[in-house]
Amino acid sequence: MARISVGDQNLVPRNVFGEKSPPPLSVPEDDGNVRSSSDTVESTGGVKLKKEISLLDGVAIIVGVIVGAGIFVSPKGVLLYSGSIGQAVIVWILSGVLSMVGALCYAELGTMIPKSGGDYAYIGVAFGPLPAFLYLWVALLILVPTGNAITALTFAQYLLQPFWPSCDAPYEAVRLLAGLITCILTVINCYNVKWVTRVTDIFTGTKILALLVIVGAGLWYIFAGNTEQWAAPMHGSLFSPGYIALAFYNGLFSYSGWNYLNFVTEELKNPYRNLPRAICISMPVVTLIYVVTNIAYFSVLSTEEILSSDAVAVTFGHKMLGFMSWLMPFFVACSTFGSLNGAIFASSRLFFVGARNGHLPAAISLININCLTPVPALIFLCILTLALLFIRDIYALINYVSFVEALFTLMSISGLLWLRRKQPNTKRPIRVNSVLPFIYLLTCGFLVISSCYVSPVEVGVGTAIILSGIPIYYATIYKPIAFLRRISNDINMLCAKFFICMPNEEKFD
Template identity: 35%
Template sequence: MEETSLRKRREDEKSIQSIEHKTTNLQKELGLFSGICIIVGTIIGSGIFISPKSVLSNMEAVGPCLIVWAACGILATLGCNPPQVVIKLLAAAAILLITTVNALSVRLGSYVQNVFTAAKMVIVVVIIISGIVLLAQGNTRNFENSFEGTKLSLGAIGLAFYNGLWAYDGWNQLNYITEELRNPFRNLPLGIIIGIPLVTGCYILMNVSYFTVMTATELLQSQAVAVTFGDRVLYPASWVVPLFVAFSTLGAANGTCFTAGRLVYVAGREGHMLKVLSYVSVKRLTPAPAIIFYGIIAIIYIIPGDINSLVNYFSFAAWLFYGLTIFGLVVMRFTRKELKRPIKVPIFIPILVTLLSVFLVLAPIISQPAWEYLYCVLFMLSGLIFYFLFVYYKFGWAQKISKPLTMHLQMLMEVVPAEEAPE
């Protein structure tokens, strides 16, 4: 009895020491498996289930379509028709739920990501295996003369890549959470090297599966490619496809919320955004203000337009900033040679990606100008107003607004500035 009591007392002491050792900072609770789940789970969202139609409509033939999917990997809605208001309210509710989960607990957000990644891989495997069986049964007619009828232009290729890369978006998400990744110099490149080729292989095989049961015309007429595939192949169990598509979309949204919240957190810490966005929850040790801010912005994004407008809007902005970021890496190779580089890549890779980014940004605008691009530029430029007023110049009247707001938010959310982690 005394031995049991002594053992329990020692365990309690270790638990207390563990709690005391934690600072008010983000904790390294993510391993390699969670890192791969972030990559795979964030990339595989709704894109692969709806984007094949848009890619094919631009490439106009099966062969080039499959090449675009493979090239996107190397470079990197369900079909009912309810009222748009209902769809957007449901999307907003999902964002609120995901934001709450990630603001409450890093570990809970990671568990949710792992579960949804496992769930979405189930439907991916089902579609791939079904396609392999159909191919073995001789359903290959859509692959005969697969390059026939191809009509290529720079604008069409750019728009095809926009829709393809929408499905691949998430390839860069692991970079945002290096502070919480155990052994990042090993697990970061490993997670990317394992995760992206895995997704690329899945995407190509899924597109092959789609074409085993649908002609190019039928795929273009489908409102949700995966749902149509399920109706034709998996009946009477076809209901599982929209269910797992929903799981897949939620998993991608959760992964993006988890990682992009850290981007906002670091921006606040570095002085590029309001300082309150770099505060950490005292009880939860999560960047709650940054995650909540990201959730609000995400809800604003779903208000205007439809999915196609959102894809073009997002892809234009994303590849503009990707290109600028990677070009900055090229410049720093020559201007900041003294900086330590624990992870290095050959210089030709950032140069190539920079050139491809320029193409992806300019080609669709030149060939098919659309209002989405102008809206996107105006939205980005509007951020400069807040930056110069509240962050750069710190005008007195702006500080009179931001300081009380920061104080009230700090008390409301119980957050404090992050402490330096012990050596």
Template identity: 40%
Template sequence: MAVYVTRRRKVEEDLTIDVVFLCKKIIRFRIMVDFWSSFKTMQSDQQSLNLKREVGLIGAVSFIAGTMIGSGIFITPQFVLSAVGSPGASFFIWASCGLLAILAGLCYAELGATIPESGGEFNYILKTSGNVVAFMFTFSYTAIVRPASATGVALAIAENVLAPFYGDCVPPPVLIKCIAAGCIVVFTAVNCLSVRLATIVQMVSMAMKLLALTVIVMGGVVMLFLGNTENFHNSFEGTNFGISQFGIAFYQGLWSYGGWNTLNYITEELKNPQVNLLRAVVIGVSLVTGLYLLVNVSYLTVMTPKELMSSPAVAVTWGNKVFGNWGWIMSVAAALSAVGTLNGTFFSGGRMCFVAAREGHMPDILSMVHVERLTPSPALLFTALVSLLVLIPGDLQSIVNYFSFTAWFFYGITISGLLYLKIKKPNLHKSYKVPILVPIIVVIAAILLVLAPIIDNPQTEYLYVISLILSGAIIYIPFIHYHLCSGLLTKPTQYLQILLEVAPEEK
């Protein structure tokens, strides 16, 4: 009996030792798991504070072509033709705008290879012209260029959506603006949620708009084979040779080509930018130029110049003539095409605000990244807010003119910076160099585009735009250079960080 008790105690002691040993093992394993989880969380948090390279060559081409092919080609051909007065002159404008976009894109590709950072013109002007001019661009860009672009595209989407319901009547302006505001909100949300989601939207929209333009081109080819060529006889008859008319026509045409510089705003999110930036520019802009010329040919095989000039939406009128009762399909196609442009506009515009804030030219909150989604959501929300404000008083044609005037003013300054780098710093390492004649041609074209409408037909609206551009220098000196009232935004920034779940990017 004593032996049995002794053995039983021995077994219990051994079992206790085993249980204790097992518990220690479990605790150690749990500590290791917790440590590894903490490490992965820290690593994930570190990654979440940086923008990622997720845009490949196909996505890059989609962003360029998808942003360029939007509302313009479905709406502005009548404005171009009305300005110059003849089909032949309008073809000259469309081809010249495409050539200018390609040359400017090649210059921007070299700038992107030289300064491989996101932010587009802001970074290039900052590195070549200094802080004051860079802030003037930032101020003008956030107040005019990007909101005007986004608002114009949103208005075009709304007009195309409503066109089938109102026929030849003009839809109520309030309804148009309400739908446009909804579009701005939706695509701001898409870009805030995910870079990958925005890229997918861009690719799908690109496929839809290529399909729509292919239908228009094929319809025009059929009409040409049927002998509808009368609108091309004496095609330069009635041309308006005024400088102002050609300037306005270029503004309207270049609006349709807007987006050739999209990738320069997202260079830090582009895979292998030294190679893909140039390839995407050449492929995307060349593709769009060819399509635009063919589409304009198709328009004039179906409609007379007078019908085209009086049409509220060219693609819809073309669809009604070719498809009859099914003409509303072209209205839907035009709206879907503009969707990609609006998506790309927010994608690139948010990055510019983000980079400008990172350099101290805008409030710190705009330089922060969402800790989980890896998107510059504060900058995107700010761009959307300003766009909604511009939408209240704006109309499409005025918005296009202000956008083109301001944009080409700064394109000229940016490419002048490339000339400066070529002359003063010829030994900079670059993976790609454009002949010096190309930036010279683009700078001359930019000067003519800015000065021609003012000299030939001065209007007070251009004076307001110039005053707004120059006021950036007045704001820069006290508030940015001398940091006047810099402490006022500390508390709001902290509250917005918590509300939006954002943090500063880690280099």
């Protein structure tokens, strides 16, 4: 077993404040493998993440992360901004198609740049360290912990729903349970990657079963002749570009997570083959399930019932399942449990890679020498999520998160086109038709611009947070402040000893 001593300089290979920071990421023209400056020097006895994710695990991660809180929260938001059930179904279909187009573009990026970190790695290769840091900055403050907090809160609300059938569960009970499950899943992720994939596989099956129950009950209801909800499906449709954009934001929120497998590329077996296969299998399945689930919702529940409910699936269960209605909140809780598990696993690797590249304190890039998991990154993410559990307006938060995510996804897809021009000879195991990234760029551009008119407050705050990362970058990375460097080194040494960790050995197969 490797020993960790106080004087071991290997514990500080690089840090966020500029000491021994690596150069910007690059893609060599010859073999397509991404390398850093550490590949040219002798190994210093570090450790690295293990490749334990199979194709089935990859599909389970994508489906498990996507099918979570969104399908049980967003139907209300999509209907609210669509104005009619017909337009809402169209939004669900087009959101799935758009997510599939984006996922295929990310398959090209992920096989061309086989590094964990997803958008962070791609933006860094295409546009340099500052834009990559800004993505990491907003992911740190908004995207990742907010998404995890929403999923944890949805889990708690649905699990407690049977105990308070006629009213909302107490605020404190919901937050306490959400915090508890976040901590439990963090411990599982710290202990063993195989445990994580097993939990994901099991609960992916559970959530698919829950949605099949909804679909089956809805089809039975329709075949019994109850089609009055579809008499005028487009009545009341809202065609204002701003409202259409907000409807798509809520729909795309339910599909968010299609790029999470790109966050863990280094742990995926044979990523050149399994990454695109996992995407092509999982995305059509999710889209089909989502569309038929919403058709079931809209067939059984009236527009007024859906808009007045914060737990659409539970309201559906009360109306259709009778004395077995308690199954629905249980299934939904299982679904969000699996989704949160997959999100914690994948998103923690984003911060791990950011720290490894010198954009966060080096302590976050340490790996436990016994479990070979990024324990400090997982604990760091857990703390951020716990801090954001005191959220009341989930729907405003969805609009807020979706704007920032759409903006940086737009940048990643732009990077794909830029790299085709900048590095035309780079090995690309997958090359999608140029029409697909252009379609995605135009659609995301429309969503970003339209949201400026309908949700100026959310857009303004999101933009301010993005821009606030610029002085942080120059103060901590470009021209580091001495006392911050010392603090980073001290934290790095403390985490290494406390969590029995060592630096990552940056080698890619």
